[in-house]
Amino acid sequence: MKNFFVVVATTLIFTNCALAEEPKPVENLSNLVSNALTNNPELKASQSRWQMFANKSRQASSLEDPMFMFKLQNMLVREPFVFNKDPQSAKVIGISQQLPFWGKRAIKQEVANYEAESFKWSIEERKLELTRMVKETYYQLWAVDKGLEIVDKNLKILADFVTITESKYSVGQGVQQDIYKAGLEKSRMLDMQITLKQQRKSLEANLNYLLYRPGNTPVGTIADFSLPLLPLTAEQLNQTAHDKRPQVKSLISLANKGQASHRLAQKEFYPDFNLSFEYMFKEAISTDMVSDPGYDMFTVGVTFNLPFQQQRRRAMLAESTSETNMATEELNGLKNNISYTINDTLAQLDRRRKLVELYRGGIIPQAEQSLESAVISYRVSKVDFLTLLDGRMTLFNYERELYESQAEYMMKLAQLEAAVGIDLVSAPVLQMTAPLAAVPEQAPSQAAPASGHIQHH
Incomplete structure (x- = not known):
């Protein structure tokens, strides 16, 4: 009977271990973006709106x-x-x-076509925004997962610190206050762990919202990545945005619609x-x-x-002129905003890249060496526990800042792609594991045109 319970207990232990160690699937960013563009209901609504105005344009030139x-x-x-x-x-x-007077039907069709065209480009702009939201959520999930990893690692290290402190206290070489400090720091880590787990659930819900799937759909792990280099200068990005950005084309269509409406208003002076x-x-x-x-x-x-109602017709001319001016100034404002966004984002990308290189190549290795030295010195009572704890927390904070800088770099890159209107780099090289101290190889990536919401919080 005793052997039976031993076998059952052993079986349960191995079963639980196997279940606990089962890895989560790795999420593919390209597939997530593709699913969002296919399933998102707001994007489908925009496509239906464009079809509605496209059908209206076919009616504009018809005779009564x-x-x-x-x-x-x-x-x-x-x-x-x-x-x-x-x-x-x-x-x-x-x-x-x-x-109608000669030329009116053709101009009415032109006005309707420009309006439908503006809605068509609005769909492409919405795709860019949706892609940006998915990418930002994806890299936020990666940063949270990395935060959970280093919290788990620090909890294990703090447990070792408690063991060392208790051993020193038991032989009269330590103080009980050090044990309390270690316990307090462990509680702080547990508090951070709870917050990070909540953040991950919120990010999962937001990603599921963008992909239009059930809110409780689990999201797998996010693979490590290298930071891509930008292949274009600020001037090239600005010119590319003027040529490729769908919102620019949408406003150009609205300005053309205003000009066509002005010509149509001029025709209203004829019978x-x-x-x-x-x-x-x-x-x-x-x-x-x-x-x-x-x-x-x-x-x-x-x-x-008899076109005697001149006041009404002059009001139509003024209306079309104002419509053209409005679209033109909105276009100028958009181009100004694009220029600011590109220069600001490039500066932030440069800062984040330099921080990542500094953390990986200098600060974190130095902090690791400092902590190792503090551990050795504490064992022989050359430094106090507070110095040891401070070294561990310093390394922890630098590791968090490293991962946050990497995620922020990719999020800013996604924002830059949305501002320019194209995919600036191919998908980052995925790495299942990457040593903390290793600097990933960085190679220039070639720009590729994009096929081209609203975030829910």
Whole structure:
């Protein structure tokens, strides 16, 4: 019986270990972005809005339906439906067609096409924003995971510190206060761990929101990456943004729409026409008073409006002028904002890259050596526990700042791509594991055009 319980306990232990050690799947950034662009309902709504205006543009140049007319003319009240008593009685059919002044239909189509085009570019702009949101959330998840890793590592190291402190205290070489300090620092780490776990759940919910999938869908681990170099200068990025940014093209379409609306308003000073044709069927009349052979007759006519309402037409001209000026100034403001965003983001990218190189190549190795020396000195009572604890926390903070700088670099790069309108670098080289002290190889990446929301917090 005793052997049975031993076997069961051993089986449970190995089963739990196997379940605990099962690795989470690694998330692929390209697949996440693709799923977001495919499934996000707000993007689908924008696409439907564009289709709506595209169908409107097909209606803009259509003529009004022709009007058909049938009437019985000059009938006798005493003898209705009798056509051979009075020469004025007749059966009449006719057709008429409204014709706008020459050029109006083409300009109306042009206005509608420009409006639909602006919504089409708005879809591409929304794709850029959605891609940026997914990438930012992706790298925030990576930073949180790295934070959890170093918190776990520090909890184990603090446990070792407590063991060393208790050993020294038991032989009369330490003080009980050091044990309390170690316990307090461990509690601080546990508090940070709770906060980071909450942040990861919130980021998972935000990513699921962007991908339009259930909010409790688990998100796997995020692979390590190297920091890509930018292949373009600020001037090249600015010119690329003017050529590629969808919002720039959308505002250009709106400015063109305003100009076309102005030409259409000028056409309103000219009349529209209505062409009509009528055919009269008559019957022969032979009475004591009247004799009429009953020849059929027809009527051709044209009518047109008199454009006397000049105030209304001048208001239409002013409206179209204001519309053009508005779109033009919005375009100038956007270009100014793009220039600022590019220069500011490049400066922040340069700072983050230099910080990563400094942390990896200098500060963290030095902090590790300082901590190692402090541990050795504490064992032989050459330094106090506070010095040892301070060395550990200093290294911990530098490690956090390293990972935060790496994540911030990639997030700023995603923001720069959204501002420029293209994918500036190919996907970062994925690394399943990367030593902390190793500097990843950095190679220039080639820019590739993008196929081109609103973040939920």
